[in-house]
Amino acid sequence: MLRVLKRTPYFVTNVQSRIKLPEKFKGTIIEKWTNYWKNLFIDYRQMFQDLRTDIQDDPRKALIWTTGITTLYALAKNNPNEIDFKDIMKRVTNDVILVSEDCRNPKSIEHLRYIQKCYNEGVIHYRSLGIISFMYTCEINDSCDLYKAHCSYLKPSYSSLFSRMVDVGFMGKWWNTYIKTTNYDVNM
Template sequence: MASLRVSRRMLCAAAEAAAPAPASAPVATSRWERLKNSKAAVWCRSLVSDYKEACKEIFVGAWEKPLKASAYATLLAGAGACFYTKPDRSSFEADLLDRSNQLCLLSPWIRSGTSDGHVQTLVKLRNEGRLHHASMGLLSVMYRTDYDPDATLYEAQCSNLSVPWRELPQRVLDVGFAGRWWVLDSKMKNYDVNEEEFKHLPAHMQTTTPPSVQEVERNERLHKESWLALKMEDEETQTNVVDRKQSVSDLSQIKPVEEQQTQA
């Protein structure tokens, strides 16, 4: 009896194993479910929910504190504008060429020594390949190096002899910010005034003050009057009238003398 029961159980287990499996979901659905429940999907859902909550907090905070939100928005907009308007190397070279042409149009006796020396130094470094550009995020800098990187000298190619970053502030020649190169613009101020020409004058004569509004209007009026045609007819008539008056006065003086002679 015991063996019969064991054999019966074995037959039932084999029948259950051979029986067809119940209808399950399609393969595509099971793959989608596995993908949905995977670690990557869970991480992406948590990331999206975090960003959603952060954006919600930003809008709520901006609604509750508009002044603070406007200040942050202004700072972000200003940083973006500075990033997109920072000058590059090509703009510096174009500006340097323009400044050099402006100085070439002037006589050496008229050029400013400061402007001419600064521009000539930059042109020399550029021709030697020692003028380089570096982007610092919101601004750009132009700095000088000791050698041209394309030179085959050992000092130029050895990485151990390269210039350390801590010496970069001493090698900076110009700073580009908000679409301008500030050092070059400051050096070119009054580029057509030679300071050496007036250094021997007294101190009160070396400095000039801008003219007042009345002086400017007077100079403009005199300049306009200098272009007017001369009126010669009025002057001729005035001279004729003066001559006639003098002749009449002479005649009046001669008549009394004649009367006195006749009486004598």
């Protein structure tokens, strides 16, 4: 990889020296456009040279940065979305239905019914922050046109955010649903 980074600036310089603009394009937008791209290539050439020297000077720092960026990319790639939430809710509900009522865990059933009620009322919402996702509820449906829906003084406060949180999605899993429905067939 270092050899490729070492050869790249020279390759870009050779390409720039071979490209000549005809006289009829001097002073036109085409000349400005080619100058823009030449300067962009120069900037990237300098960036690759700096990157190469930084990697050679401090390989630990480069390893830490590479590991951090790769981890963030993997977390963002595995961030669950609302479709995943609906899918897991359907799967768990189908599994719970197959268990007799005497054996079902009441906490799991209560959680599933609450989420189904929120979907029926249209008060459950999804929000993604890139590497973590949230399912939360609000008091009023979005299509509701009551005074309470428009008054800024009646909006929920930020302190009530955690009480309105239904589930947290991280690393490809919806954790609250997983915790509450793991033992759905154990009546406690």
